[in-house]
Amino acid sequence: MEVLKIATAGSVDDGKSTLIGRLLYDTKSLTDDKLEAIERTSKQKGYDYLDFSLATDGLVAEREQGITIDVAHIYFSTATKSYIIADTPGHVEYTRNMVTGASTSQAAIILIDARKGVIEQTNRHFFINNLLRVKDVIVAINKMDLVGFSEDAYNDIKADFEELMGKRDYQDQKITFIPVSALKGDNVVNRSQNMDWYKGQTLLEHLEELDLQDIYNVGTPRFPVQYVIRPKTEEFHDFRGFAGKVYGGELSVGDEVVVLPSMTRSKIKAIYFYDTEYQTAPRRSSVTITLEDEVNVSRGDMLVKVGDLPIIDKQLTATVSWMDSNQLTIGGKYVLQHGVNKALAKVDAIEHKIHPDYSGIEENVSSLNMNDIAKVRLKLNKPIFYDRFKEHRTNGSFILIDSRTNHTAGVGFIE
Amino acid sequence: MSTLAEEIKKPKTINSADRPNANALEHEAIYIIREVAAQFEKPVLLFSGGKDSITLVRLAQKAFWPAKIPFPLMHIDTGHNFPETIEFRDKLVEELGVELIVRNVQDSIDQGKVVEETGKYASRNMLQTTTLLDAIEEFKFDACIGGARRDEEKARAKERIFSVRDDFGQWDEKNQRPELFDMLNGQIEMGQNVRVFPISNWTELDVWSYIQKENIEIPSIYFAHKRNTFLRDGLIWSAEDGVVFRAEDEKVEERIVRFRTVGDMSCTAAVESHADTIDKVVSEIRESKISERGARIDDKRSEAAMEKRKQQGYF
Numbered sequence: 018m019e020v021l022k023i024a025t026a027g028s029v030d031d032g033k034s035t036l037i038g039r040l041l042y043d044t045k046s047l048t049d050d051k052l053e054a055i056e057r058t059s060k061q062k063g064y065d066y067l068d069f070s071l072a073t074d075g076l077v078a079e080r081e082q083g084i085t086i087d088v089a090h091i092y093f094s095t096a097t098k099s100y101i102i103a104d105t106p107g108h109v110e111y112t113r114n115m116v117t118g119a120s121t122s123q124a125a126i127i128l129i130d131a132r133k134g135v136i137e138q139t140n141r142h143f144f145i146n147n148l149l150r151v152k153d154v155i156v157a158i159n160k161m162d163l164v165g166f167s168e169d170a171y172n173d174i175k176a177d178f179e180e181l182m183g184k185r186d187y188q189d190q191k192i193t194f195i196p197v198s199a200l201k202g203d204n205v206v207n208r209s210q211n212m213d214w215y216k217g218q219t220l221l222e223h224l225e226e227l228d229l230q231d232i233y234n235v236g237t238p239r240f241p242v243q244y245v246i247r248p249k250t251e252e253f254h255d256f257r258g259f260a261g262k263v264y265g266g267e268l269s270v271g272d273e274v275v276v277l278p279s280m281t282r283s284k285i286k287a288i289y290f291y292d293t294e295y296q297t298a299p300r301r302s303s304v305t306i307t308l309e310d311e312v313n314v315s316r317g318d319m320l321v322k323v324g325d326l327p328i329i330d331k332q333l334t335a336t337v338s339w340m341d342s343n344q345l346t347i348g349g350k351y352v353l354q355h356g357v358n359k360a361l362a363k364v365d366a367i368e369h370k371i372h373p374d375y376s377g378i379e380e381n382v383s384s385l386n387m388n389d390i391a392k393v394r395l396k397l398n399k400p401i402f403y404d405r406f407k408e409h410r411t412n413g414s415f416i417l418i419d420s421r422t423n424h425t426a427g428v429g430f431i432e
Numbered sequence: 433m434s435t436l437a438e439e440i441k442k443p444k445t446i447n448s449a450d451r452p453n454a455n456a457l458e459h460e461a462i463y464i465i466r467e468v469a470a471q472f473e474k475p476v477l478l479f480s481g482g483k484d485s486i487t488l489v490r491l492a493q494k495a496f497w498p499a500k501i502p503f504p505l506m507h508i509d510t511g512h513n514f515p516e517t518i519e520f521r522d523k524l525v526e527e528l529g530v531e532l533i534v535r536n537v538q539d540s541i542d543q544g545k546v547v548e549e550t551g552k553y554a555s556r557n558m559l560q561t562t563t564l565l566d567a568i569e570e571f572k573f574d575a576c577i578g579g580a581r582r583d584e585e586k587a588r589a590k591e592r593i594f595s596v597r598d599d600f601g602q603w604d605e606k607n608q609r610p611e612l613f614d615m616l617n618g619q620i621e622m623g624q625n626v627r628v629f630p631i632s633n634w635t636e637l638d639v640w641s642y643i644q645k646e647n648i649e650i651p652s653i654y655f656a657h658k659r660n661t662f663l664r665d666g667l668i669w670s671a672e673d674g675v676v677f678r679a680e681d682e683k684v685e686e687r688i689v690r691f692r693t694v695g696d697m698s699c700t701a702a703v704e705s706h707a708d709t710i711d712k713v714v715s716e717i718r719e720s721k722i723s724e725r726g727a728r729i730d731d732k733r734s735e736a737a738m739e740k741r742k743q744q745g746y747f
Contacts, residue, residue, distance in 0.1 A: 116610070246499050252498070258498075260495070301456060303460075410613070414613055
């Protein structure tokens, strides 16, 4: 079955957890014991409705404060698809979790409280999902019950949001508006009885029809070598297999390839998945490849097709989203992890900081704080083989690791 | 049914099929397991004999074929395991030709490091943590691969794929490393170690479907069988082997049951079932209305039970 990963974004109290709880409840994905726990706790708290947020808010601190403070993963499935929802928190200080959630998702749900409309947070959520080039964005205008299910309220918010859409960089992003009430169940799974004026799909109907093919199927295969398999057994005495995952396109037996960085040419001899040989390794498959010639290949190297080279350079400019409590400063040194390859990076310049509400840029910046997003120039100690993020989501992104703490301190999207 | 070992010895077949299956979860798990072998010096696969760790073993086999799995398996034995599980474990390891390390909770008790719980709900499940942490220190393991899944429990839903633990095995849930795209950051300091969860994104049904599709052998207690049992708090407990404390008024009855999870006997309840084949088990799970951990008494101790155990180093 196909798996669709979805990230959610919304501000505190926009009802994100309630929406997810409602999806689980109406798709009958909540098991009896979980439902029972929700009923019991809702009653204890004196609510006259079921508090579905209890289904997802997992940590003690979250239950105490009634907020979501980290990415939680929720699973459910229908007859057609398996869903993984990354429930990401909406407060300003947790932007990094939102970036994280969006990085592994094919679709995003942005929640808006119908009473509040488009607020600064909405801009930020949309900006991040656009920056990360999430293919499908669903704008769920929630709490419609609290604005009398008013079509005018919905249209006003939609118009405000469309204004933001004009400013987005990734114009091909598909955006869909759905008026919902997560608490009462309108247009989440079941069609609303209160909004005859809305003729579109419910949230689940829309998700069910989303095309899972991601847009980066551009026929540019990249094969970063994770691990070299040398069994050293009698039967497989000379076996040297290159284990890795295929990104961006597919590779087939007989393809002429170049090994980076050595630039050695060879041909794909065989493709294995476990003990079976295949003609073709599709995108996102974890296979083992052998080559016709004896070529020196190690972890961090990359196989690409002849005539289809990525950019090979020791310098790059990237939009960096900073995620660490220690600042990024000009001259700062980090370990840059690009896929499974590593290099040392030095911050050459911060060109400008980007306001993640589309309100503009700030120049003459000398450091970045957690949640800042900026255009940064980096110098590396050795060339890496990359594509622009716009053209290749995987091969166009990297993380920066602070070697003092080993924390993943930031993520970059290469220009 | 073919065993894992027969599979690995089988000569490679040339498949006329064009391309491998499109099971995204399987490809993701293999990628993660390979990252462990590449990024760490002394990884270990934590093997309980349960279906999740058996699935992990199969995935590890796939990740490195035709080479052997390049790390040992380790079992933290509470001494209260179902005998069927231990039998199965030993057979599997022998067939695979991999190293098995066993460390016993009983030893930790004998050394006075932990105190055996007493009473009606006594379980050695909590005591495992000490034995595990000691073993990690003894062998200087820097990565422990485990079969935990995010769908099992709410606190687990927040767990990273590479989850860093400090010198005390503690999980700092508020300060977890973000995981972006496919990139896994395994850099750690001396003394720290990483818990790795390759099947994080699998659901219980995904695991069962995989076992079915791959025709993987699993311990017999997962299938319906006759067993002497008794009822407590609406759950069915095994009255065999004398491990689970039974009060005199708790009447022993023979029931046809199976286990959905194979933890320590003292905290693993059975479910009434006639599913005696993998196909029947898969259909049963598909229709099931009680989540897997509903049959694990250790989580019912309190709403925050799992989170608290994790902070202390529990898997």
